[in-house]
Amino acid sequence: MTVVRAYADADAPAWVALSNLVLGRSVTVQSFQAEEARRDPAQFSRRWVVEDGGELRGGAHLYFFYFFPFDPPGHLHLSIFVHPEARGRGIGREVWRELEAAAQGASAGGLVADVLDTDPASLAWAERRGFHRHAHRFAFELDLTTFDETPHLHALTRAQEQRVTFTDLAGADEATVERYLRFVADRLTETPDLAGHPRWPLSRVRELLRLDHDPRPDWLILAVGPGGEWLGTTAMIRIRDFVYNELTATHPQARGRGLALPLKLHAIRRARKAGFPLMRTNNHSTNAPMLRVNARLGFGTRPGRYELHRSG
Numbered sequence: 001m002t003v004v005r006a007y008a009d010a011d012a013p014a015w016v017a018l019s020n021l022v023l024g025r026s027v028t029v030q031s032f033q034a035e036e037a038r039r040d041p042a043q044f045s046r047r048w049v050v051e052d053g054g055e056l057r058g059g060a061h062l063y064f065f066y067f068f069p070f071d072p073p074g075h076l077h078l079s080i081f082v083h084p085e086a087r088g089r090g091i092g093r094e095v096w097r098e099l100e101a102a103a104q105g106a107s108a109g110g111l112v113a114d115v116l117d118t119d120p121a122s123l124a125w126a127e128r129r130g131f132h133r134h135a136h137r138f139a140f141e142l143d144l145t146t147f148d149e150t151p152h153l154h155a156l157t158r159a160q161e162q163r164v165t166f167t168d169l170a171g172a173d174e175a176t177v178e179r180y181l182r183f184v185a186d187r188l189t190e191t192p193d194l195a196g197h198p199r200w201p202l203s204r205v206r207e208l209l210r211l212d213h214d215p216r217p218d219w220l221i222l223a224v225g226p227g228g229e230w231l232g233t234t235a236m237i238r239i240r241d242f243v244y245n246e247l248t249a250t251h252p253q254a255r256g257r258g259l260a261l262p263l264k265l266h267a268i269r270r271a272r273k274a275g276f277p278l279m280r281t282n283n284h285s286t287n288a289p290m291l292r293v294n295a296r297l298g299f300g301t302r303p304g305r306y307e308l309h310r311s312g
Contacts, residue, residue, distance in 0.1 A: 004094050007047030007059070014056040015049065022081040026240060038213060044076070044106055048098050050091050057086040060095040062102055069208055070135075070193045070307065074109035092125065111310040118303040131308040135193070136285040140299035141242075144272050144279055147298065155261045162257060163226035166266050169217035180220060181205045183230055187249035192284040208246060210237050219243075221266050223250070223259045234263040236271060236279075243271045245281035248290060260293045268297075 050058035181202040219236040232250030
């Protein structure tokens, strides 16, 4: 007998095991619980589990932003996953009813979901429920154990010829950190991901960069001009056993000077020095300059994701 019920804290081990299986992750119960503890309790968040024969065979989560940074303001993000052996039994349909009713009760401006671009069945399932493709993000990874920076050293030389230096936020005072957060907030509004979105509050940028719970100021790297002006930045965070390149961006007045690639090289150097074997990143399909940089550096492709929207 299939039962849909509210998630309870005791479900955490089964929830993590199932989501890891379906989503190809390696999250630990401890890290999942730590992330939950950091979440603002005032933020709307509902979870459901689906039991079949006494076993957890599906799960769903509906929430306002605290993990997916590119959702439009006022939208709820949803995630549904079903054990591969339990698909085709109506589990997704049953939990969707709960999600849809909860979203209507929350007066959300719309719903956002994402599916792998290699999963046409899930995409079709979502489209039958009124979702449409809003964006396509490509995923990349770089093997840091075999990476050879030699072919790219000319990019560092070119930056040096422009009297550009590279530094990071290690040892920075709070005023400099706040300046950096403002710099990143401004650059985010210039990305294809957040074009037209309100500028993020600095607290959200801090959360994105994990400055309050896993700070790596030495991984917040700046390209600085001869007059001390900030020309661009790249930022990394740690995700389990790999590093994630969260952002690489240059100031509009510094574009066309070839700074993105040397910024990423400095990030790669730091990641390798820290002993990480892998770097990952994602890019909007329309971000042609960064796609070219990734290709030049030898990033390999992974399954990407479609961002799906459904009006309120």
